Amino acid sequence: MEPELIQHLRNSLASSPRLRIGLGDDAAILHWHDREDLVVTTDLISDEIDFLLAEVDPRRVGRKALAVNLSDLAAMGAEPIAAVVSLLLPKRPPQGTTLELATKLYEGMLPLCEQFDCVVAGGDTNSWSGPLAISVTAFGSCGAAPPLLRSAAKPGDVLLVTGQLGGSIVGHHFDFTPRVNEARKLAVEGLAHAAMDISDGLLLDLSRMLKESAVSAVVDLPAVPVSPAAAKLAESSGKTPLQHALSDGEDFELLFTASPEAAAKLASEGLLGTSVTVIGTLVAGEGIWADHVGGKRLEPQGFLHQ
Numbered sequence: 001m002e003p004e005l006i007q008h009l010r011n012s013l014a015s016s017p018r019l020r021i022g023l024g025d026d027a028a029i030l031h032w033h034d035r036e037d038l039v040v041t042t043d044l045i046s047d048e049i050d051f052l053l054a055e056v057d058p059r060r061v062g063r064k065a066l067a068v069n070l071s072d073l074a075a076m077g078a079e080p081i082a083a084v085v086s087l088l089l090p091k092r093p094p095q096g097t098t099l100e101l102a103t104k105l106y107e108g109m110l111p112l113c114e115q116f117d118c119v120v121a122g123g124d125t126n127s128w129s130g131p132l133a134i135s136v137t138a139f140g141s142c143g144a145a146p147p148l149l150r151s152a153a154k155p156g157d158v159l160l161v162t163g164q165l166g167g168s169i170v171g172h173h174f175d176f177t178p179r180v181n182e183a184r185k186l187a188v189e190g191l192a193h194a195a196m197d198i199s200d201g202l203l204l205d206l207s208r209m210l211k212e213s214a215v216s217a218v219v220d221l222p223a224v225p226v227s228p229a230a231a232k233l234a235e236s237s238g239k240t241p242l243q244h245a246l247s248d249g250e251d252f253e254l255l256f257t258a259s260p261e262a263a264a265k266l267a268s269e270g271l272l273g274t275s276v277t278v279i280g281t282l283v284a285g286e287g288i289w290a291d292h293v294g295g296k297r298l299e300p301q302g303f304l305h306q
């Protein structure tokens with residue numbers, strides 16, 4: 001890592017009692033004495049695939065690089081603890097210098113770190129003639145709570161989502177709040193059975209959960225919460241707002257199952273501090289079915305990474 005960047009980060013990174021040795025040595029050392037589990041996730045995002053650096057403030061890119069990882073920790077019911085950040089920087093960025101770009105990426109990341117008490121433990125940077133790529137690896141822990149797994153859905157469960165779906169390309173894919181607090185509450189209070197985050201589209205991600213749990217879902221399509229952005233996109237996309245909500249990627253909301261009793265409480269009492277909507281039920285069998293049109297089978301569609 002460039003000395004100027006290390007110095008800048010040393011001045012701006014918060015310390016944490018969990019971080020025994022941080023930036024400046026050959027490796028970071030974290031205290032993990034009070035934890036039995038280490039939940040690890042990593043995600044790589046790059047220019048021209050996940051964002052267009054020429055058209056967006058690099059701070060939003062940096063924020064997204066961390067937020068997608070926090071969303072995956074949340075999906076497991078884990079609380080974030082630390083992250084390491086690898087930057088592959090373009091030698092000639094669209095604006096400013098390479099160092100300025102790196103600094104702005106971190107400026108986008110750090111407020112989110114603070115918000116979720118996640119310390120940057122270290123990382124690496126390199127520059128090359130190609131486009132920007134950012135890899136973040138995040139570490140977390142479920143503590144005493146059992147992890148939320150995709151495989152824990154059961155027939156009789158109710159299917160729920162947080163927030164509203166679709167149209168994230170309009171801006172939500174940069175600015176979303178990872179559902180860490182909501183997922184921790186679900187995990188710690190034992191309110192959810194299975195859970196995952198929606199990254200590739202509701203139906204595609206739901207099909208993955210169903211496969212892991214070997215169950216089927218009946219989805220109440222009119223109940224699916226459609227975002228205003230999905231409605232706006234539908235004005236010119238040739239798709240309906242609902243189609244956007246079912247298939248658009250990068251909502252980063254939680255998709256989870258719960259007992260009918262827990263689901264009723266979650267949907268009506270605002271227990272999570274975020275809107276929660278019942279969108280279906282789980283039954284024995286396989287596939288995804290729509291009940292409002294007489295049991296039509298829905299084909300999972302969404303964004304498949306190449």
Ligand SMILES: [Mg+2]
Nearest residue numbers: 072075197199
């Ligand atoms: Mg995920």
